[in-house]
Structure formats: structure tokens, C-alpha cells
Amino acid sequence: MDQILELRHIHYAYHNMEGETPALIDISFSMNKGEFVAIVGPSGCGKSTLLSIISGLIEPEKGLIKINGKYLRESTTNIGYMLQHDQLFEWRTIYNNVILGLEVQHMLSARSKEKAHELLDTYGLKQFENAKPSELSGGMRQRAALVRTLILEPDILLLDEPFSALDYQTRLNVGDDIGQIIRKEKKTAILVTHDLSEAISLADRVIILTSRPATILQTLPLKFDLEQDTPLNRRDAPEFKTYFNLIWKELNTNE
Known part of the structure; x- marks a missing residue:
């Protein structure tokens, strides 16, 4: 390797x-x-x-x-960083939170927008694209934070x-979920x-x-x-x- x-x-x-x-x-x-x-x-x-x-x-x-x-x-x-708190902005929808890093780095394009939709769909958040962070559970918010990190394609x-x-229960489920996502994305x-x-x-x-x-x-x-x-x-x-x-x-x- x-x-x-x-x-x-x-x-x-x-x-x-x-x-x-x-x-x-x-x-x-x-x-x-x-x-x-x-x-x-x-x-x-x-x-x-x-x-x-x-x-x-x-x-x-x-x-x-x-x-x-x-x-x-x-x-x-490219290095991605996930912190203890998801740092999602309440005034932005989940989709707009996910693409925030792309906006900041001037990387927003038709392809990257499409990929954001694809990742949200793949990881069970498609129906919450237009929701605000407060409408999601803690586990779903962390999943959205991970998608926001993955969209930047960090090494x-x-x-x-x-x-x-x-x-504790959510932590177990989200840890399993995010661990498998990281493995899948290699x-x-x-x-x-x-x-x-x-x-x-x-x-x-x-x-x-x-x-x-x-x-x-x-x-x-x-x-x-x-x-x-x-x-x-x-x-x-x-x-x-x-x-x-x-x-x-x-x-x-x-x-």
C-alpha cells in the first residue's frame, strides 16, 4: 500500500x-x-x-x-476535519450546508452539485435535503456533516x-454507520x-x-x-x- x-x-x-x-x-x-x-x-x-x-x-x-x-x-x-459538534448552520438547509465548503473553495459546479445530491441519497438523507438542521436527529446531523466533508474529496x-x-444508543448506531461509510469510500x-x-x-x-x-x-x-x-x-x-x-x-x- x-x-x-x-x-x-x-x-x-x-x-x-x-x-x-x-x-x-x-x-x-x-x-x-x-x-x-x-x-x-x-x-x-x-x-x-x-x-x-x-x-x-x-x-x-x-x-x-x-x-x-x-x-x-x-x-x-485535501484534509477533511470532523469535530465533536456538527457545525451545521440553522439558516441553511441540509443540502446548502453540505455544499458550503464547495462554495467557500469556489468549487461549486453542476457536477459537484449532482454529487452532493447523490451522496445525500446514498446515505439516507435525500428526503431531508430541504430540511433545517433542527429538524434532524443528532445522528442524522452527524451523517450530514460527514457528507459535507466527503463532498470535498479529502485524502x-x-x-x-x-x-x-x-x-449512547445513537452513538453506537452512528459510529457503525459512519465507520462503514468511511470504509466504503476507502x-x-x-x-x-x-x-x-x-x-x-x-x-x-x-x-x-x-x-x-x-x-x-x-x-x-x-x-x-x-x-x-x-x-x-x-x-x-x-x-x-x-x-x-x-x-x-x-x-x-x-x-
């Missing part, structure tokens, strides 16, 4: 009037195209900061990032606790989550971070013997409990 992302010896610290607080120390990993990686670690360890560095929103103090073989500053690779998807605002994805079950059910491997300043404690590949490898089916698989206990032990031994 082709390597799409490489982080090498990333360091980052927060600065304020009281001094410097190290957040990330010597973070190195790479990803291949189509791979799904989950990042877990103690609360406040710097997981979201790491996503901000990968997206280019903040710069590391040391280290390098390459995307598709080019340094981040030189790369034209890498960054998911920062995208299901945390949902109730997207490269990084999920930051504090939910170990979510990480195990969705990812190809889990990167475990220590408490702040965060370093990589362990990387755990996930293998399931399933005819249909879906997030919900993984939760019922015998391997699930084994992986959960391994990650739980690592996190609690190294607090």
Missing part, C-alpha cells in the same frame, strides 16, 4: 505567561492509504492538538510531517470525538476518542498515548475473524474483549 502520511519526531508545547508546558514529545508514526487509525490516551494528553498539527492549523516546534511524500507546507493534499479524514455529543482516517470500545470497533490499529506530555506508549494492530467486519459486529467478537483489556491495562499502568 502507498504511504500517505508520515510524522517524524513531532514535539509541541503550550506557552503562556507562566512558562512552557510540554504537550507532545517525539511522536512518530505513518499511515497507508485507506487505513483507519484510532488515537487514545488520558484526558488532556494532547490528542486533539496532534490532529491540529496534522491539519496544519498549528505548527510543531520540532519534527516533520509529510503527506503524499511532500512536506505539509508544500502539500496540496485524509480527521475525526475529533465526532460522536461524543450523542446519546478513506484514510484518524479518529481521536476517549472511548476505547469505539476505537476498537472502528480502527485497523490503535495508537496509545501516555499522559501529558504525550509520547506513544504502544501501537496495537487489530485483527478480527469476521465474515462481515463492521463496527457493531466487532463489539460481539471474542477478540474485542481481549483488545479492550490490553488497552485498558496499558492506560492504567502508565497513568
Whole structure:
């Protein structure tokens, strides 16, 4: 498989009037195209900061990032970002929310408009195209937010606790739904989550971070013997409990 992302010896610290607080120390990993990686670690360890560095929103103090073989500053690779909240605008319909990014990037065309309709149809939102966000359930809003991200054809998807605002049952269903969509679209994805079950059910491997300043404690590949490898089916698989206990032990031994 082709390597799409490489982080090498990333360091980052927060600065304020009281001094410097190290957040990330010597973070190195790479990803291949189509791979799904989950990042877990103690609360406040710097997981979201790491996503901000990968997206280019903040710069590391040391280290390098390459995307598709080019340094981040030189790369034209499109990176999609899904946050905890769907950020849908109430004054726009679901369809108009989906095409907002295309408008901002001056990419709106007859073909991209058609694709927006196709994606909404494919993922069960066609009948809600003209609805306002408040008329949709939390799960449907997150699905719309994902369609808004996919319409820009990102090479890498960054998911920062995208299901945390949902109730538990909805979270399970939406996690399964969006996980399968990402697989179907063959997207490269990084999920930051504090939910170990979510990480195990969705990812190809889990990167475990220590408490702040965060370093990589362990990387755990996930293998399931399933005819249909879906997030919900993984939760019922015998391997699930084994992986959960391994990650739980690592996190609690190294607090």
C-alpha cells in the first residue's frame, strides 16, 4: 500500500505567561492509504492538538510531517476535519450546508452539485435535503456533516470525538454507520476518542498515548475473524474483549 502520511519526531508545547508546558514529545508514526487509525490516551494528553498539527492549523516546534511524500507546507493534499459538534448552520438547509465548503473553495459546479445530491441519497438523507438542521436527529446531523466533508474529496479524514455529543444508543448506531461509510469510500482516517470500545470497533490499529506530555506508549494492530467486519459486529467478537483489556491495562499502568 502507498504511504500517505508520515510524522517524524513531532514535539509541541503550550506557552503562556507562566512558562512552557510540554504537550507532545517525539511522536512518530505513518499511515497507508485507506487505513483507519484510532488515537487514545488520558484526558488532556494532547490528542486533539496532534490532529491540529496534522491539519496544519498549528505548527510543531520540532519534527516533520509529510503527506503524499511532500512536506505539509508544500502539500496540496485535501484534509477533511470532523469535530465533536456538527457545525451545521440553522439558516441553511441540509443540502446548502453540505455544499458550503464547495462554495467557500469556489468549487461549486453542476457536477459537484449532482454529487452532493447523490451522496445525500446514498446515505439516507435525500428526503431531508430541504430540511433545517433542527429538524434532524443528532445522528442524522452527524451523517450530514460527514457528507459535507466527503463532498470535498479529502485524502485524509480527521475525526475529533465526532460522536461524543450523542446519546449512547445513537452513538453506537452512528459510529457503525459512519465507520462503514468511511470504509466504503476507502478513506484514510484518524479518529481521536476517549472511548476505547469505539476505537476498537472502528480502527485497523490503535495508537496509545501516555499522559501529558504525550509520547506513544504502544501501537496495537487489530485483527478480527469476521465474515462481515463492521463496527457493531466487532463489539460481539471474542477478540474485542481481549483488545479492550490490553488497552485498558496499558492506560492504567502508565497513568
